Amino acid sequence: MPKIISNYIGGRFVDSNKRFRNVNPVDGGTVAEVCEASAADVDAAVQAARAAMAGPWGRMPVAERAQWLHRIADGIEARFENFVAAEVADTGRPVRQARTLDVPRGIANFRFFADLIKTAHTECFETATASGERAFNYTVRKPLGVIAAISPWNLPILLFSWKVAPALALGNAVVAKPSEETPSSAALLAEVAHEIGLPPGVFNVLHGFGSGSTGEFMTRHPGIDAVTFTGESRTGAAIMKTVADGVKDISFELGGKNAAIVFADADFDKAVDGVVRSSFTNSGQVCLCSERVLVHRSIFDRFVAAMKAKTEALQLGFPMDERTDIGPQISKEHQAKVAAYFQLAREEGATVVTGGEIPRFGDARDNGSWVRPTIWTGLPDSARCLREEVFGPVCHIAPFDTDEEAVARANDSDYGLATAIWTQDITRAHNIAQRMRSGLVWINTWYLRDLRTPFGGVRMSGIGREGGRHSLDFYSETTNICVKL
Numbered sequence: 100m101p102k103i104i105s106n107y108i109g110g111r112f113v114d115s116n117k118r119f120r121n122v123n124p125v126d127g128g129t130v131a132e133v134c135e136a137s138a139a140d141v142d143a144a145v146q147a148a149r150a151a152m153a154g155p156w157g158r159m160p161v162a163e164r165a166q167w168l169h170r171i172a173d174g175i176e177a178r179f180e181n182f183v184a185a186e187v188a189d190t191g192r193p194v195r196q197a198r199t200l201d202v203p204r205g206i207a208n209f210r211f212f213a214d215l216i217k218t219a220h221t222e223c224f225e226t227a228t229a230s231g232e233r234a235f236n237y238t239v240r241k242p243l244g245v246i247a248a249i250s251p252w253n254l255p256i257l258l259f260s261w262k263v264a265p266a267l268a269l270g271n272a273v274v275a276k277p278s279e280e281t282p283s284s285a286a287l288l289a290e291v292a293h294e295i296g297l298p299p300g301v302f303n304v305l306h307g308f309g310s311g312s313t314g315e316f317m318t319r320h321p322g323i324d325a326v327t328f329t330g331e332s333r334t335g336a337a338i339m340k341t342v343a344d345g346v347k348d349i350s351f352e353l354g355g356k357n358a359a360i361v362f363a364d365a366d367f368d369k370a371v372d373g374v375v376r377s378s379f380t381n382s383g384q385v386c387l388c389s390e391r392v393l394v395h396r397s398i399f400d401r402f403v404a405a406m407k408a409k410t411e412a413l414q415l416g417f418p419m420d421e422r423t424d425i426g427p428q429i430s431k432e433h434q435a436k437v438a439a440y441f442q443l444a445r446e447e448g449a450t451v452v453t454g455g456e457i458p459r460f461g462d463a464r465d466n467g468s469w470v471r472p473t474i475w476t477g478l479p480d481s482a483r484c485l486r487e488e489v490f491g492p493v494c495h496i497a498p499f500d501t502d503e504e505a506v507a508r509a510n511d512s513d514y515g516l517a518t519a520i521w522t523q524d525i526t527r528a529h530n531i532a533q534r535m536r537s538g539l540v541w542i543n544t545w546y547l548r549d550l551r552t553p554f555g556g557v558r559m560s561g562i563g564r565e566g567g568r569h570s571l572d573f574y575s576e577t578t579n580i581c582v583k584l
């Protein structure tokens with residue numbers, strides 16, 4: 100009997116007969132049967148959340164709320180290995196990554212916002228009246244109400260908690276939906292909330308799909324006050340249309356087609372290691388991955404050769420094998436999407452430096468959803484493979500001649516999430532960084548995150564910023580109080 104994953108509504112685990120299969124992408128095995136939340140389940144969750152806001156949670160002092168977040172973090176810590184196992188089972192990622200990145204960040208998100216909320220301040224102004232008296236303006240920060248949080252499959256607990264933690268910290272109630280591909284760690288988080296006795300309705304977890312299913316029911320529901328969404332740009336566009344009638348607040352973290360720029364004066368070995376990492380981490384399934392690599396012509400051939408050697412040394416393996424660098428793609432559908440780009444790249448005239456195929460292992464992995472890490476060269480900037488987000492372990496390396504050219508080509512994208520710059524010339528680094536049309540720029544590093552800093556993209560990569568005080572701004576609203584003295 101496979102495990103059953105239930106919805107968590109108003110402090111109760113609720114089953115349904117409409118279920119879908121949660122698949123292990125390593126070998127196609129079944130992880131669990133998941134209960135799909137119906138429109139009625141969504142309504143029950145929203146009602147429970149509204150009831151929680153009307154109760155003690157809606158008036159709880161900040162310090163007490165912060166304690167609840169620390170208790171959630173403690174609860175994840177106490178079940179650390181369960182969370183690691185859940186992440187590995189759903190995604191096939193190396194266990195090393197789940198232990199060092201995903202689950203620790205889930206814990207850190209709750210601790211960070213618990214601490215931040217205790218020191219968050221608002222504004223205060225003294226105003227002179229026409230008659231020469233004084234008035235005093237001060238602003239109070241209040242919860243938005245009931246937040247719909249919808250997250251993707253690529254970094255399940257990391258991104259789910261990145262929304263749930265600030266929403267709760269600011270005193271909201273949450274109706275949250277993980278991706279249908281990765282329900283397990285969110286289901287565990289519901290268990291943690293239940294075990295620590297978080298008031299019913301404050302945190303609800305629903306499982307299901309997007310369009311015509313749970314996700315759409317959530318965003319359509321009139322009892323939802325705001326939607327925080329991470330996922331594909333076209334899903335963001337669909338959600339925007341859905342929420343338009345209700346004029347709901349949104350925060351969107353969407354796709355990317357990110358550039359890495361390697362200048363001739365870069366520390367060559369560090370740049371190669373950095374670009375291998377930024378192209379293939381999490382099997383290329385990170386919104387921040389570099390799919391467009393621009394390398395100065397003087398080092399281009401050497402760079403491509405070094406990238407090829409390092410990429411071919413990456414181990415595609417079972418998650419529990421400590422030597423594994425690369426896991427599978429999330430699903431057969433996603434494997435097929437990436438494989439379609441392999442085909443398209445050939446049609447568009449690419450030279451396949453390495454990869455470009457589905458590997459054969461001669462073991463259970465042949466039933467999974469694997470693709471080989473892939474490097475292309477020789478495509479024109481107008482190629483679809485260079486304009487559309489593949490979201491797999493692929494990068495294209497192109498030569499450039501001048502700094503101006505590198506800036507123009509890096510910025511020539513409908514997306515604008517992240518850029519990585521590799522150079523030892525600090526003046527060049529800062530000049531180029533400031534000219535990038537992206538929400539994030541890394542210089543001589545990649546993926547290094549300080550939770551206090553703004554995170555988000557421009558153009559098709561998103562709307563708004565989360566992180567640090569930016570999360571405070573999205574997950575709350577202010578009332579200005581003016582008193583004449």
Ligand code: NAD
Pocket residue numbers: 249250251252253254258276277278279307308309310311313314315318329330331332334335337338352353354355385386488490516555556560561
């Ligand atoms: P997706 O858009 O297919 O799904 C994301 C979530 O939205 C899932 O929970 C899904 O069920 C739900 N959903 C889908 N359609 C919906 C609808 N019409 N209404 C409401 N909910 C709906 O994205 P994905 O394939 O899970 O994730 C990969 C994408 O996420 C990539 O484009 C990647 O770049 C992006 N991403 C962005 C960031 C960022 O911070 N900018 C981070 C991670 C991933």
